[in-house]
Ligand SMILES: *[C@@H]1O[C@H](CO)[C@@H](O)[C@H](O)[C@H]1NC(C)=O
C-alpha cells in the first residue's frame with residue numbers, strides 16, 4: 001500500500017517536471033546508501049564505470065518497468081536510462097531512468113552550500129522546566145544523534161546520559177543515575193558523549209570525576225574507566241576508532257590509538273595562552289576524515305584547526321576577541337564540521353549557532369542570535385550541536401533545558 005502511494009507521488013512529481021535539473025551522483029557509496037533528504041532515495045551502483053560513482057535515485061521504481069541492460073556490453077538502448085545494479089528487483093543489471101534521480105525528487109543532503117534551516121526550533125527533548133524526571137533535562141551540554149536518529153544527551157545537571165528515541169516524549173537513562181559520585185556506575189556532571197560504533201559503546205566525558213568512561217550499549221554493566229586525571233572538555237573518535245580528549249586544565253588535546261596506555265599530544269600542550277601553539281580552556285573537539293582536529297578554543301573565543309602532526313593550530317573561526325560581530329565568537333563550546341568543510345559552532349554566550357568556511361573572515365548566523373530567551377527562535381547558552389542523516393540540526397540549548405531541532409530546507 002505504502003509502495004503504491006509512494007509510486008503515485010513520484011509519478012505526480014515526474015509529471016510536474018518542466019525544466020531539466022541536474023541529477024545526483026553518489027561517490028564512494030555502497031548500494032542503497034542514503035544520499036538525499038528524501039528517505040525514499042538511495043545510491044545505485046553504476047555498471048560499466050569505475051565503480052566509484054553511482055546514481056542517487058528513487059529506491060522504489062516498479063521492478064517490471066525496468067528492462068535488463070544489454071548483457072554483452074551493459075549498454076541501455078532506451079534513451080535517458082543508465083545501467084545500474086538493483087538486486088532488490090533483479091540479479092542482472094537493469095536500465096534505470098535518469099528522471100528518477102533528479103534533484104527535485106532526491107534533493108541532496110547536508111552537503112549543499114546554500115542549505116538553510118528553519119529559524120524556529122522544535123523541542124525534541126526536555127523543555128519541561130528543569131528537573132530529573134524522564135521527560136525533563138537539567139542543563140544538557142552534549143549531544144550525539146545516532147544512526148537511528150536517537151538523541152544521546154549528556155544531561156549534565158542530572159549526572160546521567162539519556163537516550164531519547166526518535167519522536168519520543170521521554171528519555172531513558174543509559175549511563176549514570178540521578179546521584180553523583182565516583183563509583184564506576186556513577187557520573188558527575190558529564191559534559192560530552194560520543195558513540196563507538198565498532199564496539200557498540202558510548203564514550204563519556206565524566207567531567208567532575210576528571211575521567212573518561214566507556215559504557216557498552218547492550219549490557220550497560222561493567223562501565224570502564226578509560227582515562228583518569230583529565231579535566232575532560234570533549235571527546236571524539238576518528239574513522240579508525242582512535243579516541244581524542246580535550247583537557248581544559250592542561251589546555252591540550254591528546255589522542256589514544258587502540259591499545260595505547262599513554263596519550264599522544266595532538267593540539268596545544270604549551271601552557272594556557274593564545275599563541276598558535278596554545279589553547280585556553282578547550283571544550284568540544286571534532287576530527288575529520290583527514291585526521292585534522294578542530295578545537296572549540298573556548299576562552300580564546302576561536303576555533304582552531306590542527307592538521308595531522310601539526311605543532312601549531314590555525315584559526316578557522318573567530319579569534320577577534322569576545323563579541324557578537326560576525327567575525328567574533330563568545331566562549332564557543334561546541335562544533336561540528338561537515339564533509340564540505342563547513343564549520344558549525346555553538347557560539348554559547350552569543351546564544352546563536354554560526355557557520356564558517358575555513359577561509360572566511362566573517363561567519364554567518366545559522367539559527368538563534370535573537371538574544372537569550374526561550375522562544376522558538378531563541379537559544380540560551382547553546383553548548384553543543386549535531387546533525388541527523390537528513391541534515392536537520394540539533395542544538396543542546398542548555399539553560400532552556402531542552403534540545404532544539406531545526407529542519408533543513410532546500411531552496
Ligand atoms: C548489445 O550490444 C551489442 C554490442 O554493442 C550489439 O551488437 C547488440 O545488438 C546489442 N543487443 C541488443 C539487444 O541491443
Ligand SMILES: *[C@@H]1O[C@H](CO)[C@@H](O)[C@H](O)[C@H]1NC(C)=O
Pocket residue numbers: 325326327361362
Ligand atoms: C563582516 O561583517 C561586518 C559586520 O559585522 C561587515 O561590516 C564587513 O563588511 C563584513 N566583512 C566581510 C568580508 O564580509
